[in-house]
Amino acid sequence: MATGSNEPKSRYLQYLEMVTGSLEDKRRYRQYKARIKQLPEDYRTAVEAMERYLMHFGPADGAGAMAMYEDLADLFERSAADGTPIRDIFGEDPVEFVEAFMANYPIGQYRARERNRFTSAISRAAGEDTARDDRTDR
Structure with a gap:
């Protein structure tokens, strides 16, 4: 069912991924969970x-989210191997x-960009001078 990297996907696999999402991302997620x-x-x-928090507030994009989760696994695997205390990883404010x-x-x-845009809009609405006009970011 899987195709090689140079092989075009069958119509069936294209349709399946359109409905279910990337099969590669699903494979990467299963590997992450096993780690x-x-x-x-x-x-x-x-x-x-942390994963629960990221599921709610982190990137929703499959590939972007998987890169983040894989890095998270790397961080904690290294920390466990080094014996780094949990609090030293997270600091005082998780x-x-x-x-x-x-x-x-x-x-x-995009969240940081939208926070800045929101803050600037409120400053403009309050009649405060803002150094940066975020209306050009659209």
């Missing part, structure tokens, strides 16, 4: 909590950590 399952319990608990983590992925950067 997370191998972590020590406390690291796995932390990753699963939300700040996860927001900074998400900002490294292009699909997630």
Whole structure:
């Protein structure tokens, strides 16, 4: 059923991916989950909590999200191997950590752009001078 990288996809596979999403992304997600399952319990608990947060607030794009999850697995695999304490990974503010983590992925950067656009619009509405006019970002 799988095709080689140089082989064109059959109409069936094209239709299937149109309905279900990328089969490659699904394979990568299963591999990610298998990697997370191998972590020590406390690291796995932390990753699963971060994953839940990212599912709600992170990139929704399949390929972008998978790159982020794979990097997350890399981070926690290295941290577990080095014996890095969980709190040393996240710091005092886990939300700040996860927001900074998400900002490294292009699909997630739209949130920062929209936050800036929103803040500028409110400043303009309040009659405050803004140094940057975000209306040109559209």
